[in-house]
Amino acid sequence: MTSPTTPTTTTIAPTRTWSAVLFDLDGTIVDSASDITASLAHMFTELGLDVPSEDVLLAYVGPPLLDSLRLSAGFDDEEAWAALNIYRDHYADHVLNSPVFPGVAGVLERLHAAGIPVALATSKPESMARKVLDHAGLSQYFTEITGASDDEELSTKAEVVREALRRLQANGIDTGNAVMVGDRGYDTLGAAANGVPTILVEWGYGSPAEAVDAMAVVHSADQLRNLLLG
Incomplete structure (x- = not known):
């Protein structure tokens, strides 16, 4: 999200107790x-x-x-x-081929250990997303893995977030205080359409301007972990 010539200010929101955490994939978990x-x-x-x-x-x-x-x-x-x-x-x-961003696997592991439900919400086809997480050894940390359908009937971030929330709710999980973690303005807008705030990560592919509607912006996995787990 940063560029060599554009300084950014990292904003950290107060720590909350989240009922569920949704993650984007490309630019958030893996460097694809x-x-x-x-x-x-x-x-x-x-x-x-x-x-x-x-x-x-x-x-x-x-x-x-x-x-x-x-x-x-x-x-x-x-x-x-x-x-x-x-x-x-x-x-x-x-x-x-895409590597996991440094420290992200540890954040997912800590969330899982803390009993906080985690769902993937990506515009990448779900079948591909599952392969990525399986290959990276991260699928075990996800309660739900939600992505676009191969026929693109389910494709926008708002639709994918809505489906991820629906699947969590179908498992009896409270999504009333859920949060999205992403790297682009599309993540923020898609989550907001479902009443979910977004934390943006600076290591992704967005520009500083895309962070304007985010609840918080973090520049390291440690900051993300602290914001999600306190």
């Missing part, structure tokens, strides 16, 4: 940007189009990709789906 942008570059090349700059490609990381292909690349529905399938085929061979 280089693998995602490489697959996007492959996609544009296969389509015979100029490959956008790295900054432009990075902007695709986070929001539902099908929507970004329509809005940012200017594809119609048929073109967007064709491009998405090329991207997915390539990315499927690289999805397990």
Whole structure:
């Protein structure tokens, strides 16, 4: 979230007792940007189009990709789906390459040990998200793993957060004091649509401007752990 030339001010909210914690995946738990942008570059090349700059490609990381292909690349529905399938085929061979950000596994372990339910809420297809967490040895810390559906019927962050909350509630878990942990403004907006505040992490892919509506911004896993667990 930070840049070499743009200083940011870290804001820490008062410690609360959370009934559940929702996590984004890309840019929050795993550093997947280089693998995602490489697959996007492959996609544009296969389509015979100029490959956008790295900054432009990075902007695709986070929001539902099908929507970004329509809005940012200017594809119609048929073109967007064709491009998405090329991207997915390539990315499927690289999805397990993304490392976990330092300290994040420890935060998840501590939340699990404290008995606080944790759910994943990602716009990445749920099937891919499960593979990532399984490969990283993190699935054991999640009560629910929620992502976009392969057919993109469930894709926006608001929809994914709503579904994650629904699954937790179906397990008898109180979500009345839940919090979202993410790295982009899309996480904040999607969570807010469901009445959930958001903590943004500075190690992700968002810009400082995207933190304006966040409840808090943290720059280290230690700060995140303290904010979630006190």
